[in-house]
Amino acid sequence: xxxxxxxxxxxxxxxxxxxxxxxxxxxxxxxxxxxxxxxxxxxxxxxxxxxxxxxxxxxxxxxxxxxxxxxxxxxxxxxxxxxxxxxxxxxxxxxxxxxxxxxxxxxxxxxxxxxxxxxxxxxxxxxxxxxxxxxxxxxxxxxxxxxxxxxxxxxxxxxxxxxxxxxxxxxxxxxxxxxxxxxxxxxxxxxxxxxxxxxxxxxxxxxxxxxxxxxxxxxxxxxxxxxxxxxxxxxxxxxxxxxxxxxxxxxxxxxxxxxxxxxxxxxxx
Numbered sequence: 001x002x003x004x005x006x007x008x009x010x011x012x013x014x015x016x017x018x019x020x021x022x023x024x025x026x027x028x029x030x031x032x033x034x035x036x037x038x039x040x041x042x043x044x045x046x047x048x049x050x051x052x053x054x055x056x057x058x059x060x061x062x063x064x065x066x067x068x069x070x071x072x073x074x075x076x077x078x079x080x081x082x083x084x085x086x087x088x089x090x091x092x093x094x095x096x097x098x099x100x101x102x103x104x105x106x107x108x109x110x111x112x113x114x115x116x117x118x119x120x121x122x123x124x125x126x127x128x129x130x131x132x133x134x135x136x137x138x139x140x141x142x143x144x145x146x147x148x149x150x151x152x153x154x155x156x157x158x159x160x161x162x163x164x165x166x167x168x169x170x171x172x173x174x175x176x177x178x179x180x181x182x183x184x185x186x187x188x189x190x191x192x193x194x195x196x197x198x199x200x201x202x203x204x205x206x207x208x209x210x211x212x213x214x215x216x217x218x219x220x221x222x223x224x225x226x227x228x229x230x231x232x233x234x235x236x237x238x239x240x241x242x243x244x245x246x247x248x249x250x251x252x253x254x255x256x257x258x259x260x261x262x263x264x265x266x267x268x269x
């Protein structure tokens with residue numbers, strides 16, 4: 001690991017509201033713990049760095065969750081500064097932040113870019129209000145437009161939109177409209193994930209109670225094929241199973257670190 005660039009993943013487990021399909025280690029209504037969590041997280045970073053015989057060279061950082069943007073910008077800045085002070089952060093490092101569209105503002109994005117984040121990934125999921133309600137998402141299409149526009153103005157070089165297909169009740173027609181809406185925003189990267197129904201989630205409980213239907217797997221397969229074709233038609237290159245980039249430099253280097261079995265460090269809960 002000493003002679004190879006490493007990646008760092010930081011987990012931020014806080015959300016304003018837990019989505020009905022989510023089984024990640026996330027919590028809502030626990031904002032009073034954030035300050036202590038950030039302090040413990042930074043201590044973990046320092047302890048790990050001190051345990052290494054030689055300073056590790058870091059070429060990607062990814063803050064995921066949860067919703068990292070529920071933290072104050074100064075707290076996110078503190079996390080990055082701690083990494084920078086304890087590792088050898090490369091000048092061209094890719095530094096990604098996950099965000100929900102409704103948790104950012106024009107001012108916060110300027111501050112986040114100034115803090116050092118150069119890539120941002122928004123959980124858009126769908127352009128259909130019905131789909132978003134099924135997923136318990138709080139944002140609107142307008143908040144997605146604003147978030148993307150503000151990110152571009154703030155100087156983010158790389159912007160990703162996460163999309164979900166196979167949502168109960170979703171149709172091939174509505175999925176096409178989601179792809180069209182997303183592509184019209186002209187970002188450089190898209191991720192599309194098939195919805196997985198996980199035990200212990202609100203969505204699974206609703207399916208078990210007959211309140212909604214289990215996703216149609218054949219239809220989900222058709223949606224994936226449709227996504228591949230539409231992305232190809234719009235000159236996006238599929239470089240792994242769920243990700244499309246407009247050019248090679250737009251590929252998520254952090255995700256490729258995992259796919260290529262290269263070394264990474266994970267911090268947080």
